[in-house]
Amino acid sequence: MIDPKYLRQSAAEVAANLARRGYPFDAEAYLALEERRKTLQIETEDLQSERNSSAKNIGKAKAEGEDIAPLLTAVKDMGDRLAECESALQEVQGQLRDIELDLPNLLDDSVPDGKDESDNAEVRVWGEPTELGFEPRDHIELGENLGMIDFEAASKISGSRFTVMSGPLARMQRALIQLMLDTHTEEHGYEEKYVPYLVQTDALIGTGNLPKFEEDLFRTATETPYYLIPTAEVPVTNLARDTIFEAGELPKHYVAHTPCFRSEAGSYGQDTRGMIRQHQFEKVELVHFVAAEESMAALETLTGHAEVILQKLELPYRVVALCSGDVGFGSAKTYDIEVWLPGQQKYREISSCSNYNDFQARRMKARRRNPETGKPELIHTLNGSGVAAGRALIAVMENYQNDDGSIRVPAALQPYMGGLKVIS
RNA sequence: GGAGAGAUGGCUGAGUGGUCGAAAGCGCUCCCCUGCUAAGGGAGUAAGGGCUAAUACCCCUUCGAGGGUUCGAAUCCCUCUCUCUCCGCCA
Numbered sequence: 001m002i003d004p005k006y007l008r009q010s011a012a013e014v015a016a017n018l019a020r021r022g023y024p025f026d027a028e029a030y031l032a033l034e035e036r037r038k039t040l041q042i043e044t045e046d047l048q049s050e051r052n053s054s055a056k057n058i059g060k061a062k063a064e065g066e067d068i069a070p071l072l073t074a075v076k077d078m079g080d081r082l083a084e085c086e087s088a089l090q091e092v093q094g095q096l097r098d099i100e101l102d103l104p105n106l107l108d109d110s111v112p113d114g115k116d117e118s119d120n121a122e123v124r125v126w127g128e129p130t131e132l133g134f135e136p137r138d139h140i141e142l143g144e145n146l147g148m149i150d151f152e153a154a155s156k157i158s159g160s161r162f163t164v165m166s167g168p169l170a171r172m173q174r175a176l177i178q179l180m181l182d183t184h185t186e187e188h189g190y191e192e193k194y195v196p197y198l199v200q201t202d203a204l205i206g207t208g209n210l211p212k213f214e215e216d217l218f219r220t221a222t223e224t225p226y227y228l229i230p231t232a233e234v235p236v237t238n239l240a241r242d243t244i245f246e247a248g249e250l251p252k253h254y255v256a257h258t259p260c261f262r263s264e265a266g267s268y269g270q271d272t273r274g275m276i277r278q279h280q281f282e283k284v285e286l287v288h289f290v291a292a293e294e295s296m297a298a299l300e301t302l303t304g305h306a307e308v309i310l311q312k313l314e315l316p317y318r319v320v321a322l323c324s325g326d327v328g329f330g331s332a333k334t335y336d337i338e339v340w341l342p343g344q345q346k347y348r349e350i351s352s353c354s355n356y357n358d359f360q361a362r363r364m365k366a367r368r369r370n371p372e373t374g375k376p377e378l379i380h381t382l383n384g385s386g387v388a389a390g391r392a393l394i395a396v397m398e399n400y401q402n403d404d405g406s407i408r409v410p411a412a413l414q415p416y417m418g419g420l421k422v423i424s
Numbered sequence: 425g426g427a428g429a430g431a432u433g434g435c436u437g438a439g440u441g442g443u444c445g446a447a448a449g450c451g452c453u454c455c456c457c458u459g460c461u462a463a464g465g466g467a468g469u470a471a472g473g474g475c476u477a478a479u480a481c482c483c484c485u486u487c488g489a490g491g492g493u494u495c496g497a498a499u500c501c502c503u504c505u506c507u508c509u510c511c512g513c514c515a
Contacts (some may be wrong), residue, residue, distance in 0.1 A: 041474060045484045052484090055496035059442035068495085075495050224505095244471085246434090365472090373479065374453090376471075 001100050001362045008034045017106045020113060020324040025103065033096055040089040047082040051075070101211055105359040107324055108296070108333040114323025120336070121323065126307065127316030129340045134403045138343025139394040140274040143169060145405045146423065149275070160272070161264060161279045163390075168423045172409070173282060173393045175416035177257050180284040180309050180386055188305045190255035190286065195235035197258055198226040203238040206364035208330035208356075215265045218279075228261035232285035233383040240289050240366035240379065247371035250379065251298065252289040255386065257282065275390055276348065282389035288382040291368060292358065295380035296333075299355040303335045306351045306386040312412040315395050316340040318347055332357045337387065339395040350391045353384025 007014055011027035018025045054075045061068050112121045143149025148169035154162035165173065184190040198220070204210040204227055209217065218228040229235060236256050245252075260283050271277035286305060290298045303319065310317045322334040331354035338347035358378040361367070367376040400408040406424035409417055 038474085041484085045474065048484060051495075055494095056443065058495055062442075072495055079495080244434095367471095374469095375479065 001359060002103055002106060003358070003362065004096070004100060007100070007103075014103075014106065018104060020107055020111075021104055021327065022115070022325055023104055030096075030099060033092060033099075037089070037092045037096060040085060040092055044082070044085040044089045047078065047085055051078055051082060054078075098211075101205070101363075104329045105332050105356065107327060108355070108357075110321075111327060111333050112321055112323045115325040116323075117326055119323040120320040120326055123319045123321050123335065125316075125318040126311065127314070127340075129316055129345075130342050130399045132342060132401065132403075136342035136345075136398060137401060137405065138274065138341075139397045141343075142397050142401055142405060142407065146407070148423070158279075161277065163275045163278060168417070168420060169393070169397075171417055172396065172413065172423070173389055175413045176313075176389050176392045176396070177282060177284060178416045179312065179412055180389070181255060181257055183309060183312065184255040184284070184286065184305060184386055188253070188308070190253045190305075193236055193239070193254050193256040195232060195239075195256055195258065197229050197235075197261075199229055199234055199238070200224065200226060203234055203241070206238050206241055207234045207360055208363065209234065212329065216263050218261050218263055229258060230262050231260050231283065231383075231385075232256040232258040233287060236285060236287045237360055237381050237383060238364060240361070240381065241364040243366060244376050245289070245368040245379065247369055250289055250291055250368055251294065252287075254287045255284060256287075257284045257389075259283075275394060278390060281391075284386050284389060286353075286384050286386040289366070290380050290382070292377065292380050295355050295357055295382060298380070298382050299333060299335070299353060302382055302384050302386075303337070303351075303353040306337055306353060306384050309387050309392070310337065310339060310350070310395075313392070313396060313410045314412075315392075315399055317350070328352075328354060330354075330356050330359045332359070335384075339391070341395060341398050342401070343394075343398045348391070350395065351385040351387040354382060356381045356383070 002014060008031065011025075011031050015025040015027045054071070058068050058071050058075075061071060112119065114120065137145075140149070140151075143165075144151075146169065148166045150164040150166065151162075153164040157164075181192060185192050201210055204217070209230065217230060220226040220228075235258075236254050239254070240252075260281050262279060264277060264279060267277060275281075286302055288295075288298045288302055307317070307319070317337055317339045320336050320338060322328075322331075322336060327334050334352060334354040336349050337351040337353070339350040340346075341348050357380045360381045361378040366379050366381065368379050369375070370377050396410060396413075397407050400410060402408065402422075404424075406422050408422055409420050414421060
């Protein structure tokens with residue numbers, strides 16, 4: 001959520017910023033509604049104040065044994081007027097809130113302009129696209145030939161966009177997760193979290209997934225709905241909800257491994273083959289809670305932590321800064337890490353690292369006490385995949401494949417696989 | 425699933441219709457006192473919102489959540505949620 005105060009004071013600037021995303025913000029309509037809110041709120045609070053003082057007077061008169069009947073008739077119709085004002089105010093505030101919850105975050109100035117993915121700016125490249133010396137197979141062919149990926153079995157059980165993996169390949173995904181968790185906790189100082197995979201509405205409003213993106217989520221049919229998490233970001237970031245961190249408690253660095261569930265509505269026809277885009281996938285997620293002035297530096301740090309995983313796996317990748325048209329709803333700035341996939345001869349997203357600044361914090365009421373002023377202020381939240389395990393598995397398979405269809409186990413993973421060197 | 429108890433400020437805990445945003449204690453901050461320490465004395469110490477140039481006044485809201493009764497609700501009524509204890513069940 002954008003600061004409503006800033007919104008009403010600088011609606012034109014907000015509109016200009018959001019226009020970079022291609023988001024049309026009707027500043028005039030908003031300001032008109034805001035003007036109405038102001039009038040109603042002042043009127044309502046005046047009436048409340050009046051009610052409070054007359055109630056107090058009645059109490060006082062009664063205590064002194066005076067006749068309170070005339071006082072009661074004087075305030076008789078006030079209740080109705082107040083109720084009217086209150087409900088009108090509530091209505092307008094609800095409308096404003098609906099608009100505010102729908103607005104994406106303001107973009108950081110450093111975000112490059114652009115329309116879509118093709119305008120993203122390459123920031124750095126690590127390694128070189130793998131030269132195999134033979135015609136590369138993609139992970140589907142590799143997995144099926146090894147008999148360790150079974151899309152048919154998955155579809156029999158659950159339909160499309162699911163995978164069944166077997167034996168050493170299943171183990172390799174687990175090994176990747178272990179490597180990531182161990183690296184982030186032992187080398188990067190993160191605290192590991194185990195969190196719920198089902199969350200309620202408020203948590204998703206806090207991170208910005210609701211109310212706008214309900215169709216992306218799986219929801220249970222229970223009386224109070226639960227949602228399957230689309231990313232660990234949702235439960236982990238919500239750890240900060242309704243809290244005030246004391247001086248010295250920040251920054252917080254959390255890492256969590258969870259499965260992620262996405263309906264992939266609207267992505268029909270994209271990556272339909274293989275396990276690039278699944279309804280269910282495994283991911284290790286990094287989350288930072290920091291003071292406002294530290295978040296831009298934290299974004300660099302967090303991205304670097306994710307990169308270390310690919311470096312350990314010796315997988316070629318590049319980092320791109322998402323352009324204004326491609327940055328996600330709640331993010332002020334995002335780096336994507338893209339890993340080289342020989343099967344596609346392309347870099348593909350394997351991690352997305354974002355600075356949400358105070359966007360989620362405002363929705364969640366996540367604050368810190370500023371040691372200088374003693375006052376609570378909103379923290380900044382960041383998150384990034386460190387990294388997506390399913391896609392990391394694909395990357396290992398395709399980059400470490402041999403001509404005979406076997407797959408070498410990266411050195412960094414061998415300790416997690418009982419010393420296994422080749423999957424065949 | 426059954427039975428019972430409870431939810432108040434950073435914490436403990438009082439408060440059953442009126443000057444209660446809330447006693448008291450603890451904690452914390454500042455000041456005084458003491459050669460230092462300990463002890464002691466004094467003052468302060470919730471969050472959100474509105475108005476505003478203002479983090480100054482002033483005003484509003486909030487005692488688990490949502491409704492209701494009332495001129496007035498932490499206090500009375502209804503619904504819900506959560507926590508704890510005991511029993512049952514269970515990985």
